[in-house]
Every structure is written in C-alpha cells, then in structure tokens.
Amino acid sequence: MTTDFNDKQMRILQVAEQLFAEKGFDGTSIRNIAREAKINIAMVSYYFGSKEKMLEALIISRISDLKIQLENLIREPLTPIEKVDRLIELYIARMHKNRCIYQIVHFELSNKKREVNLKSFTDVKRKNFEFLREIINEGQEKGVFRKDVNIYLIPPTILGTYFHFRMNRPLYEELLGLDTDESFENYIKNDLCKHIKQTIKALLTNENQ
Missing domain, CATH: 1.10.10.60 (Homeodomain-like)
Structure with a gap:
C-alpha cells in the first residue's frame, strides 16, 4: 500500500x-x-x-517515518545506554502522538473478528526488534549489557507501562496530585519516562555496573 x-x-x-x-x-x-x-x-x-x-x-x-528515525538513531555516535534512552524517548513520543491508532490496532489484533491486513504494522514491529537487537548486541560486545537479555520483552515492558498509566489516569491523578492536563502530560514526559528508562536499564545492565 x-x-x-x-x-x-x-x-x-x-x-x-x-x-x-x-x-x-x-x-x-x-x-x-x-x-x-x-x-x-x-x-x-x-x-x-x-x-x-x-x-x-x-x-x-502513522508508521511510515519510524524506520528512518530508528536508522538515524543507530548511526548516531552514542553509547549503547544513550541509544536505549533515546529509543525509549522515541517510543513514548510516538505512542503519545498516535495513542488512538495504537489502541485501535491492538484491539483489532487481539479481537480477530474481521479480516484486516495488519502485515505492515507487524512488519514495523519486527523491524523494531532488529534495531533493538543491534543496540543490545553492541552493548553486550562492550560488556555493558547482560548476555541473557530477552529482547522480545523490552518493547511490551515500555508500552505496557505507558498504556497502564494512561488508561488508569483518574487513579494516578488522585495519587500523584495531577489536577490539570498539563501536569498529567508533564508527568508522563518527565517522571514516567525516567522510570521506564531506569526499569529497562536495570533489566539490561550487569549487576556490577
């Protein structure tokens, strides 16, 4: 198409x-x-x-430019950990911008009640894994990342944390005192993004780092 x-x-x-x-x-x-x-x-x-x-x-x-952004990230003169940070920022920014279509597509993928050709979507996800694998492999070669990393569970960890937080917005607004749209979005951009980065790096890095 x-x-x-x-x-x-x-x-x-x-x-x-x-x-x-x-x-x-x-x-x-x-x-x-x-x-x-x-x-x-x-x-x-x-x-x-x-x-x-x-x-x-x-x-x-919505996804046509993602491949270019990931290719540019791979080529940047950054450390593996810096690339992971940037990758997480990219994921969250895209999920935030395209959250409606993400929700629609994931519903259709799990529902399977109609014939919708989502090959383009799954192809991009597969390509995302290849880029992620390249970053992880670089970190492993440099002794920064663990050898037993499960690459396939990293994206759902990022996406799951983001969407759980957003789908339970009333609860987190009350718990965290986020009383405006601006404060809620700023929390995602800063605090939630930082938490996800810390979580992923804890999964990736050697315990003695």
Whole structure:
C-alpha cells in the first residue's frame, strides 16, 4: 500500500482516526466519516474501498517515518545506554502522538473478528526488534549489557507501562496530585519516562555496573 496520500485522503484518515477512537471501529460507518470530513461518500469509497482498507491506510500513514528515525538513531555516535534512552524517548513520543491508532490496532489484533491486513504494522514491529537487537548486541560486545537479555520483552515492558498509566489516569491523578492536563502530560514526559528508562536499564545492565 502506498504511503503517498493527498490532502483529501489525509483529511479522511484524520477524521476516521478520531471517530474510530470515539465510537469504536464497529460504531463508525463510512457515511459518518464522509459527513464529518465533508467529503462525498462516493469519493471516500473510491479512495479506500472499505473501513478495513481505511484502517490499513491509517496505520501506514502513522508508521511510515519510524524506520528512518530508528536508522538515524543507530548511526548516531552514542553509547549503547544513550541509544536505549533515546529509543525509549522515541517510543513514548510516538505512542503519545498516535495513542488512538495504537489502541485501535491492538484491539483489532487481539479481537480477530474481521479480516484486516495488519502485515505492515507487524512488519514495523519486527523491524523494531532488529534495531533493538543491534543496540543490545553492541552493548553486550562492550560488556555493558547482560548476555541473557530477552529482547522480545523490552518493547511490551515500555508500552505496557505507558498504556497502564494512561488508561488508569483518574487513579494516578488522585495519587500523584495531577489536577490539570498539563501536569498529567508533564508527568508522563518527565517522571514516567525516567522510570521506564531506569526499569529497562536495570533489566539490561550487569549487576556490577
């Protein structure tokens, strides 16, 4: 599927993402999307054909630049630990920006009640593991990281911590005294990000470091 979308297509995808997040995939129709985007329903169908194809296109539009960012990170003159820190920052920034589509996609992946081709999404995840493995291998060669690291559990540790915190927002607002949107988002950007970095580095580094 192409990653080159024109202005009308991007407008449709933006509206679709918003409605999918608000009403759910099943609760949103092509007609709803066309009306909200102020675009003829026939044109929406012409561009995407179905909601399933629209979801596939939405995923493509959100992940198309991730590979480039990871490649740039690998090439930067940083230590393995610094690269891990930057990788975590990148993950959290992208999850924050695209949290609606992440929630939609993970629901579809676990639900399996319809045929949605999510190969592009899983391909990116597979590529993420390759980049992560390269960073971990570098750290292991330099004696910084443990030899028994389970690479496949690192991304779910990052994502799981982030989404647990966000999905339980009322509880953490009360516990941490986060009484404004700004204070909640700042806590994620600073304190939660720091906690995740400490957790991942504790899993990666040798005990005598």
